[in-house]
Amino acid sequence: MSTIAQASVPPARASGARARLQNWLPRLVLAPSFAAILVFVYGFILFTVYLSFTDSTILPRYGLVGWANYERLWRLPNWWIALENLAIFGALYIGICVVIGLFLAILLDQKIRGEGVLRPIYLYPMALSFIVTGTAWKWFLDPGIGLEQVMHHWGWTSFHFTWIKDTEMAIYCVVIAAVWQSSGFVMAMFLAGLRGIDNEILRAAQIDGASTFQIYRRIVIPQLRPAFLSAFVVLAHLAIKSYDLVVALTNAGPGRATELPATFMYSYTFARNSMGVGAASAVIMLMMIASVIVPYVYAEIRGGGNER
Amino acid sequence: MAFLEIVDLEKSFGNVRVLKGINLEVEEGDFLVLVGPSGCGKSTLLNTIAGLEPISGGEIRINGRVVNDLAPAKRDIAMVFQSYALYPNMTVAGNIAFGMEMRGIPKAERDRKVAEVAKMLQIDHLLDRRPSRLSGGQRQRVAMGRALVRDPQVFLFDEPLSNLDAKLRVEMRTEIKRLHSSMGTTIVYVTHDQVEAMTLATKIAVLKDGVLQQFGTPDEVYNDPANIFVADFMGSPAMNLIPARVDAGAAEPMLVLDRGSEEPLRLPLNGAAPKLANAVGGDIFFGIRPEALTDPDSADRTASHVAHGECTIEVVEPTGSDTFAITRLGGKPVVARLRADARVRAGEPMRLAFNLDKTVFFDAKTEQRIA
Amino acid sequence: MSAEAGTTGARQSRLSRALLYALLIVFAVYYLLPLFVMLVNSVKPLSEIRGGNMLALPHEFTTAPWKSAWNEAQIGVSATGLAPYFINSILMVVPAVAISLIVGALNGYVLTKWRFPGANVVFSLLLLSCFIPFQIVLIPMARILGIIGLAGSISGLVLVHVVYGIGFTTLFFRNYYEAFPTELIRAAQIDGAGFWRIFTRILLPSSGPIVVVTIIWQFTNIWNDFLFGASFSGFDSMPMTVALNNLVSSSTGVKEYNVHFAGAIIAALPTLVVYIVSGRYFVRGLMAGAVKG
Numbered sequence: 001m002s003t004i005a006q007a008s009v010p011p012a013r014a015s016g017a018r019a020r021l022q023n024w025l026p027r028l029v030l031a032p033s034f035a036a037i038l039v040f041v042y043g044f045i046l047f048t049v050y051l052s053f054t055d056s057t058i059l060p061r062y063g064l065v066g067w068a069n070y071e072r073l074w075r076l077p078n079w080w081i082a083l084e085n086l087a088i089f090g091a092l093y094i095g096i097c098v099v100i101g102l103f104l105a106i107l108l109d110q111k112i113r114g115e116g117v118l119r120p121i122y123l124y125p126m127a128l129s130f131i132v133t134g135t136a137w138k139w140f141l142d143p144g145i146g147l148e149q150v151m152h153h154w155g156w157t158s159f160h161f162t163w164i165k166d167t168e169m170a171i172y173c174v175v176i177a178a179v180w181q182s183s184g185f186v187m188a189m190f191l192a193g194l195r196g197i198d199n200e201i202l203r204a205a206q207i208d209g210a211s212t213f214q215i216y217r218r219i220v221i222p223q224l225r226p227a228f229l230s231a232f233v234v235l236a237h238l239a240i241k242s243y244d245l246v247v248a249l250t251n252a253g254p255g256r257a258t259e260l261p262a263t264f265m266y267s268y269t270f271a272r273n274s275m276g277v278g279a280a281s282a283v284i285m286l287m288m289i290a291s292v293i294v295p296y297v298y299a300e301i302r303g304g305g306n307e308r
Numbered sequence: 309m310a311f312l313e314i315v316d317l318e319k320s321f322g323n324v325r326v327l328k329g330i331n332l333e334v335e336e337g338d339f340l341v342l343v344g345p346s347g348c349g350k351s352t353l354l355n356t357i358a359g360l361e362p363i364s365g366g367e368i369r370i371n372g373r374v375v376n377d378l379a380p381a382k383r384d385i386a387m388v389f390q391s392y393a394l395y396p397n398m399t400v401a402g403n404i405a406f407g408m409e410m411r412g413i414p415k416a417e418r419d420r421k422v423a424e425v426a427k428m429l430q431i432d433h434l435l436d437r438r439p440s441r442l443s444g445g446q447r448q449r450v451a452m453g454r455a456l457v458r459d460p461q462v463f464l465f466d467e468p469l470s471n472l473d474a475k476l477r478v479e480m481r482t483e484i485k486r487l488h489s490s491m492g493t494t495i496v497y498v499t500h501d502q503v504e505a506m507t508l509a510t511k512i513a514v515l516k517d518g519v520l521q522q523f524g525t526p527d528e529v530y531n532d533p534a535n536i537f538v539a540d541f542m543g544s545p546a547m548n549l550i551p552a553r554v555d556a557g558a559a560e561p562m563l564v565l566d567r568g569s570e571e572p573l574r575l576p577l578n579g580a581a582p583k584l585a586n587a588v589g590g591d592i593f594f595g596i597r598p599e600a601l602t603d604p605d606s607a608d609r610t611a612s613h614v615a616h617g618e619c620t621i622e623v624v625e626p627t628g629s630d631t632f633a634i635t636r637l638g639g640k641p642v643v644a645r646l647r648a649d650a651r652v653r654a655g656e657p658m659r660l661a662f663n664l665d666k667t668v669f670f671d672a673k674t675e676q677r678i679a
Numbered sequence: 680m681s682a683e684a685g686t687t688g689a690r691q692s693r694l695s696r697a698l699l700y701a702l703l704i705v706f707a708v709y710y711l712l713p714l715f716v717m718l719v720n721s722v723k724p725l726s727e728i729r730g731g732n733m734l735a736l737p738h739e740f741t742t743a744p745w746k747s748a749w750n751e752a753q754i755g756v757s758a759t760g761l762a763p764y765f766i767n768s769i770l771m772v773v774p775a776v777a778i779s780l781i782v783g784a785l786n787g788y789v790l791t792k793w794r795f796p797g798a799n800v801v802f803s804l805l806l807l808s809c810f811i812p813f814q815i816v817l818i819p820m821a822r823i824l825g826i827i828g829l830a831g832s833i834s835g836l837v838l839v840h841v842v843y844g845i846g847f848t849t850l851f852f853r854n855y856y857e858a859f860p861t862e863l864i865r866a867a868q869i870d871g872a873g874f875w876r877i878f879t880r881i882l883l884p885s886s887g888p889i890v891v892v893t894i895i896w897q898f899t900n901i902w903n904d905f906l907f908g909a910s911f912s913g914f915d916s917m918p919m920t921v922a923l924n925n926l927v928s929s930s931t932g933v934k935e936y937n938v939h940f941a942g943a944i945i946a947a948l949p950t951l952v953v954y955i956v957s958g959r960y961f962v963r964g965l966m967a968g969a970v971k972g
Binding site for chain 1: 699700702703706707709710711712713714716717720728729731732733734735782785786788789790793794795798801803804805806807808810811812813814815816817818819820822823842843845846849873874899902903905906909910920923924927928936939940942943944946947950951953954955958961962
């Protein structure tokens with residue numbers, strides 16, 4: 001009858017100091033968080049944006065230099081490498097995770113005995129730190145002791161797998177490790193979506209004579225649109241922020257071959273004493289994430305509003 | 309001075325006016341039912357009486373005291389919610405006693421009162437259970453117990469029976485009525501079910517779009533509806549509302565009902581004629597309840613005026629106790645209530661009796677009652 | 680869904696059913712492989728790794744790499760092993776989780792049950808703060824921590840994790856309490872309970888699942904964090920992840936792979952244990968954090 005937004009408004013005009021305190025209490029409770037977020041998130045964002053227009057080097061300085069940092073940023077080969085890597089990494093990471101995730105979810109949805117064992121196995125990497133993941137894959141992909149060596153021991157002596165040492169191919173090693181960590185999670189998202197589909201629709205499709213394959217292609221997968229969208233947003237967000245994994249796996253090398261915007265920002269700000277450029281790269285990263293997240297959050301909030 | 313007074317009550321959510329100047333007065337011991345379709349503002353009205361929602365204007369008085377600015381707990385009211393709103397983490401006894409605990413009543417007295425109320429509602433064997441382990445009817449009783457134990461000046465019920473199945477609903481309805489007559493407390497009760505309203509109320513307030521349509525006893529609301537909305541809303545099956553004309557006629561004004569391809573049906577107006585003098589030649593709605601439109605043998609023998617007319621029956625619906633026959637008058641389906649064993653067949657004409665004592669007339673434009 | 684697939688499945692040939700299980704097992708092997716590699720090689724002597732097959736079981740079983748990783752290995756300049764940093768991580772995680780949990784619960788309570796004009800704006804700002812790339816706050820945060828004297832300290836890390844965690848904890852509790860019947864709050868109001876008593880007596884006792892989800896989410900995220908640890912900790916306050924990375928990527932001396940693997944498992948152990956013990960809640964947290972805005 002009443003809208004949720006209004007449902008819980010307490011009596012507004014209670015009298016007396018105690019009652020007034022009661023009325024202000026909710027705001028007082030929320031105030032510290034609000035202040036913290038205003039300062040530590042939005043204030044800091046503004047500060048970093050400001051720094052990106054200054055001549056800051058090893059420490060923040062406040063001489064304005066206009067767009068000079070951005071101009072320098074876009075002339076730096078390393079930044080272009082970082083962007084190119086992000087494009088390769090992001091596209092493959094999202095693409096492969098979605099394919100594996102959907103594939104596994106559909107397989108698991110075939111009334112599998114032992115689903116309760118398999119599902120946690122697919123998902124546990126998500127509980128690990130990227131540093132741990134990076135360490136494991138770093139040595140497993142290492143030609144000296146890892147996979148290549150294993151193959152040689154098993155008699156395939158001509159096997160070569162030196163991607164992690166190869167400036168052209170090292171970024172694909174990052175993709176391998178990252179997919180390993182996240183694809184189980186994408187599987188869980190799709191599985192939740194599959195389990196949420198109305199049984200009667202599927203029964204109707206069966207009666208209409210659709211094969212299992214047709215049911216998935218024509219009816220089930222189109223209904224997973226929200227899961228696709230969520231997976232894309234989460235993975236894109238993770239890809240743009242990726243830092244730990246690269247540090248642990250390749251430390252952005254060999255050379256700067258696996259540089260990503262996050263490692264670029266860190267090294268220019270804290271190691272190369274170009275804080276202005278670092279700040280500018282952080283601003284670009286923020287804009288990249290915002291372009292993915294803001295429409296999504298906006299749609300979610302709007303969608304939630306319509307449901308009421 | 310009435311016991312519960314609501315004066316020019318206004319309530320807005322933002323720019324939306326939900327209650328538009330409500331005026332109500334009930335005496336101590338009255339059972340007021342607020343009824344109307346969903347979205348009419350009846351629950352909002354109840355919440356403003358409870359103090360759960362601040363009002364935008366007007367005044368609410370309970371027993372002479374203005375309660376506009378009082379917190380819910382200070383208004384001396386108790387409320388039973390649609391979902392029962394039992395605290396899931398507390399036992400039945402804990403639920404009933406929580407309000408007393410908040411008011412600092414000693415444990416011993418709390419236990420005594422809980423036991424007393426539990427006995428009255430026959431839930432004393434459930435006191436140690438959690439709400440999740442109760443049936444719908446038991447939850448309902450616990451919710452009532454929580455309200456009863458406070459012994460408030462006014463009980464507020466927000467659609468308390470709507471989550472029960474049909475059979476249980478009837479049982480609980482009777483129980484609530486029994487409780488009311490034995491305790492004599494003032495009750496305000498919200499429902500969208502007009503049968504509940506009729507059976508329980510001593511006073512009914514019909515709301516639509518935040519406006520009070522009619523306020524009166526069940527008899528008044530049923531037999532003398534103030535407008536087409538009330539006439540249509542109260543009663544099941546609903547009142548027949550037939551587009552009609554008033555014809556000057558040879559001797560006195562006559563009511564003219566269109567019968568499709570056949571010649572229109574003309575009925576005398578009798579006592580209503582003077583009031584309808586202004587409507588001659590104009591369009592009106594003629595209202596007659598199914599039980600006043602019968603086979604000639606079932607016509608009310610105490611009625612002073614009964615008219616008859618031939619109508620073609622389109623559909624016959626036997627219910628066991630009665631048979632409903634649907635004909636078409638004024639271009640609309642019209643329901644007549646016949647004896648269960650009435651001889652009637654779909655597609656055949658039948659002579660129907662119109663009890664003219666029980667008819668009402670509405671202006672087609674304003675939809676207000678004219679006679 | 681699965682019922683349907685099942686009836687179709689019953690009609691499928693045995694062969695395709697076998698293929699299905701084979702595929703599922705191949706994937707299980709793929710996911711387990713790195714863990715297997717770490718485990719097996721953490722109990723081999725170094726010579727066996729360098730000359731041998733990484734996937735082979737150890738010929739000679741040794742716990743020396745674990746001991747070394749725990750309290751002997753060279754981290755940075757001192758040979759302390761990972762133990763002190765493990766303690767650091769615990770000292771950082773426990774208060775950070777506790778504070779962000781309490782704050783998030785209260786925020787969620789206010790944002791659903793005591794809404795006031797502008798509450799939506801506050802919530803939107805909190806929500807968006809969950810998604811920022813932390814690179815955008817690194818520079819000013821380093822400055823502020825220096826100014827308030829928390830640079831390079833565990834307290835500083837706690838502050839950072841609380842500040843950037845409350846967005847998520849608030850989101851969790853807000854979504855949970857949103858579904859909590861408002862009628863219960865109203866009933867309690869009529870019963871005479873105020874702001875705090877409604878929270879402690881009515882809401883909190885029903886918040887078990889979301890408290891667990893939030894603790895797991897915060898614990899996993901903060902324990903696994905590297906960026907803040909690397910940026911804001913000093914030598915004495917390094918968390919586990921940073922210490923592990925130092926151990927693994929130190930360029931001096933012989934690469935002790937077995938010690939690295941043992942260290943990695945030690946670093947992963949707390950979150951793995953949490954995952955094994957309460958996987959259901961872990962998944963729920965991931966979903967809540969990811970899917971629901």
